[in-house]
Amino acid sequence: MGVSPAIATMIEGLRRAGLKLTPQRLAIVHSFAGDPTHPTAQEIFDRLRPVLPTMSFATVYSTLDSLTLAGLCSARALLPGAARFDPNTEPHDHAVCEVCGAMRDIDLGARPAGARAEGGEGGALGGFEVRSVETIYRGVCERCRALREATRR
Numbered sequence: 001m002g003v004s005p006a007i008a009t010m011i012e013g014l015r016r017a018g019l020k021l022t023p024q025r026l027a028i029v030h031s032f033a034g035d036p037t038h039p040t041a042q043e044i045f046d047r048l049r050p051v052l053p054t055m056s057f058a059t060v061y062s063t064l065d066s067l068t069l070a071g072l073c074s075a076r077a078l079l080p081g082a083a084r085f086d087p088n089t090e091p092h093d094h095a096v097c098e099v100c101g102a103m104r105d106i107d108l109g110a111r112p113a114g115a116r117a118e119g120g121e122g123g124a125l126g127g128f129e130v131r132s133v134e135t136i137y138r139g140v141c142e143r144c145r146a147l148r149e150a151t152r153r
Ligand SMILES: [Zn+2]
Pocket: 097, 098, 099, 100, 101, 102, 140, 141, 142, 143, 144, 145
């Protein structure tokens, strides 16, 4: 069985950050790398508990924390509640469902022109140096919309 590029990159990153590749850390990476659902630490913990019953929640959390510090993922708290972890390190936007909390990646190409960065001195940003711009689309996801339609009838 081959290892996906996303997993290989994350393992290489852990190694470069000087973190020991324990079986638990490797299991977390395998479950998390390439995952488009932006899981919380709790979700990853629940997923792995059946196979790693001795692993603690603290291990999951500290591994995700280390991956974040090493720049291999990011932590996002776009809605109240636990932070969600994002293994996609390419610049991208997010759509967040205000009903179920689901978060999905939105390609930068979908961003309206008005939402792009105005860099440089002065202007509305008052000389702030822009490193990145992120657009968050808040609303209702497809699944929740379908549920809403179904209950309306
Ligand atoms: Zn939803």
